[in-house]
């Protein structure tokens with residue numbers, strides 16, 4: 001599914017974070033968003049996940065304008081925010097059941113079994129979330145985002161906190177997901193993650209810019225980040 005945004009605007013109080021954000025995340029592609037700390041990458045992903053409302057602009061899926069993002073985007077996208085979405089006092093198993101109940105519970109539970117194997121979270125099903133390490137909690141968050149089999153993944157610095165083995169496994173998962181026709185929009189400062197992207201967009205002063213192919217990291221940094 002192709003995700004396109006046009007002229008997205010978002011302000012917090014007097015601060016206009018996104019002035020004119022537009023980009024396309026194509027089907028079967030991993031698209032990266034880069035930019036300095038605080039430029040609005042997470043804000044844009046929250047808007048696309050339907051977690052926050054834009055002040056203006058449009059979101060399109062396969063060319064169709066989404067009229068109610070807070071409802072529709074949650075259906076089509078799996079959102080992996082930087083912060084955890086889990087309830088710390090509940091066990092991993094209870095959190096997963098709660099997430100599975102948002103949608104088709106039986107289908108989600110079937111997928112949960114496979115995802116739990118793949119992301120190796122079964123061993124800590126009985127742990128309370130507050131006792132997990134940051135990396136373990138991240139893995140459970142990733143599984144929650146994938147339970148409803150989304151066609152688009154919105155990932156906000158997804159491999160932060162993961163150990164080296166799991167970073168590699170997440171890379172393999174991303175490659176596999178796009179090979180099967182999924183679309184990924186990923187915000188990152190990590191060269192390893194960005195190397196997975198076929199396209200890069202930079203946010204600078206509230207506007208998006210398509211990063212031309214073939215630029216070195218130094219050129220990208222001086223043009224869009226410094």
Ligand SMILES: Nc1ncnc2c1ncn2[C@@H]1O[C@H](COP(=O)(O)OP(=O)(O)OP(=O)(O)O)[C@@H](O)[C@H]1O
Pocket residue numbers: 012017035036037038039040041042043044
């Ligand atoms: N809920 C909020 N209320 C007020 N200001 C906010 C809110 N969320 C974000 N901001 C501000 O919006 C700007 C963009 O923040 P955002 O987290 O989107 O940046 P980012 O590019 O993801 O940064 P980083 O690379 O550090 O993760 C920042 O100045 C931030 O302080």
